[in-house]
Amino acid sequence: MKRVRSALLLSALAAGCAGKPLIPAAGVNTPTSGQMKSNPDEGDTDKNASQMLKEGRDTFRYDTFGSEQFWGSQLGLHKAIAGQAHGGTGPGLTPKQALNLGLKVDSGKLPKIVLEAVKGGSLNLNDPEMTLELLRADAVVGVKGFFQDKQLVSVGVRCALCHSTVDDSISKGIGSRLDGWPNRDLDVGKIALLAPNLEPLEQAVGADEATVRKVLSAWGPGKYDAELDQDGKGFRPDGKSAATVIPAAFGLAGVNLHTYTGWGSVAYWNAYVATTQMHGKGRFFDPRMNDRAQFPAGVKNGFNDMRSSEDRVTSKLAALHFYQLAIPAPTPPKDSFNAAAAQRGAAVFNGSAKCASCHVPPLFTEPGWSMHTADEIGIDDFQASRSPDKKFYRTTPLRGLFARSAPGFYHDGRFPDLRAVVAHYEQVLKLNLSDAERADLIEYLKSL
Ligand code: HEC
Ligand code: HEC
Numbered sequence: 001m002k003r004v005r006s007a008l009l010l011s012a013l014a015a016g017c018a019g020k021p022l023i024p025a026a027g028v029n030t031p032t033s034g035q036m037k038s039n040p041d042e043g044d045t046d047k048n049a050s051q052m053l054k055e056g057r058d059t060f061r062y063d064t065f066g067s068e069q070f071w072g073s074q075l076g077l078h079k080a081i082a083g084q085a086h087g088g089t090g091p092g093l094t095p096k097q098a099l100n101l102g103l104k105v106d107s108g109k110l111p112k113i114v115l116e117a118v119k120g121g122s123l124n125l126n127d128p129e130m131t132l133e134l135l136r137a138d139a140v141v142g143v144k145g146f147f148q149d150k151q152l153v154s155v156g157v158r159c160a161l162c163h164s165t166v167d168d169s170i171s172k173g174i175g176s177r178l179d180g181w182p183n184r185d186l187d188v189g190k191i192a193l194l195a196p197n198l199e200p201l202e203q204a205v206g207a208d209e210a211t212v213r214k215v216l217s218a219w220g221p222g223k224y225d226a227e228l229d230q231d232g233k234g235f236r237p238d239g240k241s242a243a244t245v246i247p248a249a250f251g252l253a254g255v256n257l258h259t260y261t262g263w264g265s266v267a268y269w270n271a272y273v274a275t276t277q278m279h280g281k282g283r284f285f286d287p288r289m290n291d292r293a294q295f296p297a298g299v300k301n302g303f304n305d306m307r308s309s310e311d312r313v314t315s316k317l318a319a320l321h322f323y324q325l326a327i328p329a330p331t332p333p334k335d336s337f338n339a340a341a342a343q344r345g346a347a348v349f350n351g352s353a354k355c356a357s358c359h360v361p362p363l364f365t366e367p368g369w370s371m372h373t374a375d376e377i378g379i380d381d382f383q384a385s386r387s388p389d390k391k392f393y394r395t396t397p398l399r400g401l402f403a404r405s406a407p408g409f410y411h412d413g414r415f416p417d418l419r420a421v422v423a424h425y426e427q428v429l430k431l432n433l434s435d436a437e438r439a440d441l442i443e444y445l446k447s448l
Contacts, residue, residue, distance in 0.1 A: 049322075056323025059316045060179060060249075061164070064144050064156030065280020066312045072146065072154025075195035081135075081145075082152040083128045089196050092128025098140070099125075099173040102185030102221055104166045106177045109139035118170055141166065141177060157278050159270075159320075162186060162224060163249040180250030180327035184222030184406050189243075192216050204229040206297040219243040222407050226259075226277055227386045230289065230298035236382045236412075244383065245413040251329030251399040254363045255370070260411035261387035262371050262394040267321040274313045276303045282313025288388035329399030329448075336402055337446035345444025348437045353422075354429050355441075364398035364448065371395075378428030383411050399448050418442045 071077045076089075083092020099105070107115060114133065117123040124130055132152055135145030142161025146154040165183045169175035173185070192201065193216050202212050205228055215234030218241035219225065225243040228234060233242050244260055252258065258269050264286075275284040276298070289295050289304035298304060350356040360366055371392035374381035384391050393411065401409075401418070409415040415424060422441055426433060433441070 052319040052322040053326055055316070056319035056321070056326075057179070059320045060159045060323055061177070062138075062144070062158060062160075063312075063316060064158055065274045065278060065282060065316075066156070066308075066310070067278040067280045068144070068146055068154040068156030069281070070200065070279030071157055071195075074197065074200040075192070076197045077192075077195045078145065078152045078155040079196055080194040081128075081131060081155065086129065086132060087151045093131050093194065094126045094128050095123070095130050095134060096125040098131055098134075101187050101191050102183060103143065103173070103191075104141040104164070104183065104185075105134060105170075105174040106139050106141050106166060107170045107175050108177065109137050110134075111137055115170075118174060141183075159249075159273075159278075162188070162246045178330070178403075180248060180324070181330070181403050182222065182246040182248050184246065184404060186246070187219070187221045188224045189216035189219035204297065204301060205234075206232045206300065207234070215241070220407070222246055223413070226273065228297075229276065229301065230295040230303060231386055232297040233386065236380075238380075240412075242382070242386075244411045245404070245407065247396075248329070248400055248404055249324050250327040250403075251397050252327075253325040254367070255365050255394075255397050256368065257370060257394055259387070260393060260396070261384050262389065262392055263387055265321075266324055267317050270317055270320050270324075271313055275306045275308070276301075280313055281308035282311045283307055284313075286388070294386075294390070329397075330403055332400075332402040332447060338443045339447070341440045341443035342447035343444075345437075345440035345442070345447075348433070348441045349444050352437065353425065353431055353433060353441055355425070358395045359398055365395040378424065379410070379414075398445065401445055401448055418445050421445075 079088035080090055081093045082088030083090055086092060095105075107118070110118065114123065114137065131140075132145070134140050135143065135152065135155075136147060138144065141164050142158045144156045144158065145152050146156070160177075160179065162183055163181070164177055164179050165181045165185070166173065166175035167178055192198075193213065195201075198209055198212055202209055205212055205215070207215070211234065215225075215228065218235070220241070220243075222245050223241065223243035224246055225234070225241075228242065236242050247260065252266060258264065258266050263269055263272065271282065271284045272286070274280045275282045284303070284306040286304055289298055292299050295304070349359075350361070358366060358370075358372070371389075371394055373391055374384050374393065377393060379393075381391065384393050405417070407413045407416075409418070409421050415421045419442060422433075422438055422445075425431060426438075
């Protein structure tokens with residue numbers, strides 16, 4: 001910082017030498033004197049930035065936007081979690097089952113005594129009462145339990161449910177929070193299926209119970225379908241699930257459009273998700289979606305112009321946007337790739353493999369318009385055709401690939417590993433890579 005300041009000072013001095021008096025006479029208020037003082041707006045901007053960061057982080061991690069009305073009051077998910085013995089229904093959800101569904105536990109939230117029990121292996125992971133204990137401590141990432149006295153009376157969901165995970169530092173699924181990392185273990189479909197009453201979901205999607213069950217069961221870990229309750233399409237024409245892999249919410253600054261198919265900005269999408277997907281209370285507006293042919297379920301649900309009785313979303317969008325843009329892509333562990341090969345691979349990426357024609361470093365997406373047709377990247381247009389623009393895929397920014405390798409790459413995880421991704425491009429872009437170049441390119445991708 002100091003060095004930057006003195007560089008600025010030097011250039012100011014140079015400017016002073018070039019004619020204008022450097023230090024104006026006292027009391028003379030020339031534009032030059034304004035330039036020499038530190039800008040008072042700077043302090044306000046810095047203060048605003050740290051305030052936005054803090055507020056945005058809180059919203060991302062902890063806000064349910066009132067979604068407990070849907071997940072709790074309507075679906076009754078809390079009843080299945082609590083179990084009959086604790087005022088709910090059925091056997092209840094044990095911590096072991098919760099972890100197997102991909103739910104994560106933030107060890108930073110655990111009371112010391114519980115943390116010791118987890119570390120020592122003496123916490124009974126087969127007792128649903130322990131799940132309630134974790135919810136009381138607010139330690140289940142992305143899920144908020146509402147309690148009256150000792151009873152769980154509702155649950156709501158947060159952004160962190162899908163877009164955060166933990167570092168497994170205590171044990172698998174238990175550790176420190178990693179914001180922005182997609183939770184690729186999370187089985188959202190199976191979690192929703194725990195609900196005793198699926199009717200609100202049937203209504204949202206416009207399908208009967210059997211269909212909703214079939215669709216949700218087909219998602220699998222790390223996947224969710226954020227367009228299902230708009231177009232009612234549970235499956236692709238090839239019969240596979242229409243769900244997409246949960247994307248990273250890190251490394252997004254500088255990227256023009258968001259989602260795999262470029263629905264809008266981060267702020268646009270946050271309003272969309274908080275209202276139409278999490279079923280929080282707020283406003284959302286998109287006249288492009290007032291199209292009964294493309295979005296029959298969405299139009300019926302009024303998703304193109306949502307006005308809840310109260311708005312718990314709009315006032316949080318600015319800080320939430322700001323926070324996400326501030327989350328850096330994580331650095332891959334040093335031993336997870338071969339550094340020398342990665343360095344050679346950079347030349348392949350930028351040269352003969354033509355990757356950098358779209359994935360422009362250091363953003364690894366296009367500065368500017370980053371949308372491509374299905375043909376350009378050699379895949380089907382099913383998912384692209386579900387977006388309001390109906391035809392594009394967005395060039396995915398590639399930093400932090402290692403944190404989202406399972407269940408696979410591309411919007412639906414169709415390529416199980418980087419080898420398969422590169423093989424695809426070799427065919428589509430008619431590349432002629434040697435075995436060595438191919439191996440180096442893959443090491444480079446792992447290093448991003
Ligand atoms: C139930 C899981 C789930 C929840 C909860 C959720 N998201 Fe997402 N998010 C997704 C999926 C899946 C996509 C990809 C959607 C698509 O491309 O069709 C996505 C896309 C995104 C993107 C675009 C990323 C990119 O690469 O452009 C951002 C940003 C984002 N979500 C932020 C949020 C925020 C903020 C919240 C809370 C308001 C939230 N999400 C809640 C699953 C979720
Ligand atoms: C014509 C533009 C274009 C070119 C050239 C291109 N990509 Fe892509 N890339 C895309 C688009 C668009 C996507 C998103 C596809 C999807 O999600 O279905 C993508 C996705 C990816 C992904 C998956 C990221 C994820 O998180 O799922 C990887 C990895 C990737 N590209 C690597 C490469 C490599 C390596 C090359 C060079 C061999 C390359 N790309 C060349 C446009 C391009």
